[in-house]
Amino acid sequence: QQQVKQSPQSLIVQKGGISIINCAYENTAFDYFPWYQQFPGKGPALLIAIRPDVSEKKEGRFTISFNKSAKQFSLHIMDSQPGDSATYFCAASTTGNQFYFGTGTSLTVIP
Amino acid sequence: EAGVAQSPRYKIIEKRQSVAFWCNPISGHATLYWYQQILGQGPKLLIQFQNNGVVDDSQLPKDRFSAERLKGVDSTLKIQPAKLEDSAVYLCASSLFHTGIYEQYFGPGTRLTVT
Numbered sequence: 559q560q561q562v563k564q565s566p567q568s569l570i571v572q573k574g575g576i577s578i579i580n581c582a583y584e585n586t587a588f589d590y591f592p593w594y595q596q597f598p599g600k601g602p603a604l605l606i607a608i609r610p611d612v613s614e615k616k617e618g619r620f621t622i623s624f625n626k627s628a629k630q631f632s633l634h635i636m637d638s639q640p641g642d643s644a645t646y647f648c649a650a651s652t653t654g655n656q657f658y659f660g661t662g663t664s665l666t667v668i669p
Numbered sequence: 670e671a672g673v674a675q676s677p678r679y680k681i682i683e684k685r686q687s688v689a690f691w692c693n694p695i696s697g698h699a700t701l702y703w704y705q706q707i708l709g710q711g712p713k714l715l716i717q718f719q720n721n722g723v724v725d726d727s728q729l730p731k732d733r734f735s736a737e738r739l740k741g742v743d744s745t746l747k748i749q750p751a752k753l754e755d756s757a758v759y760l761c762a763s764s765l766f767h768t769g770i771y772e773q774y775f776g777p778g779t780r781l782t783v784t
Contacts, residue, residue: 601776604772607771647711651771656725657712660711661710662710
């Protein structure tokens with residue numbers, strides 16, 4: 559059973575555009591929702607994370623929107639750049655235990 | 670600050686053979702995770718240690734996989750015997766795990782190919 563569902567599987571965006579990746583979960587015990595960025599041959603790196611007591615968190619060009627009632631959260635990358643081309647994973651955790659990852663989104667930003 | 674170290678980076682073995690992976694977490698990080706990442710999928714948690722105790726190993730195939738964390742620092746993950754479906758990247762991560770701080774730092778992974 560997939561604890562965290564992620565879409566789309568792949569995404570192509572023009573440079574300067576907005577990239578949007580969505581995730582959904584079922585377990586209401588989850589209380590930590592991070593997004594990771596992974597380049598080929600590297601381990602995932604934390605990009606930004608949110609807790610369910612806020613609806614939005616912004617760090618630079620990256621924003622997480624969180625909808626607790628719908629059990630959904632999304633990553634928005636503003637002004638997307640070719641260097642943002644990577645695979646992005648959402649995840650969910652209960653107090654730092656039992657991290658469940660989405661299936662990943664391959665983002666390609668076209669110059 | 671040195672990152673999470675893993676070795677080897679690559680390993681090719683035949684099915685039914687044994688293999689071991691090593692992880693050295695960031696100094697002072699109490700929590701250590703082992704993940705399996707199959708090509709095209711997200712990481713799947715295999716086992717989580719808090720110091721040298723196991724917090725969660727519910728997704729570890731215990732008939733063939735084993736892991737230990739020596740003195741609450743380094744950790745090894747072993748597969749014995751390996752199957753074709755074990756071909757994957759094995760990622761190690763560590764975190765401070767203070768209350769409210771769950772940021773995981775991942776190592777580069779070990780790519781295992783079972784032939």
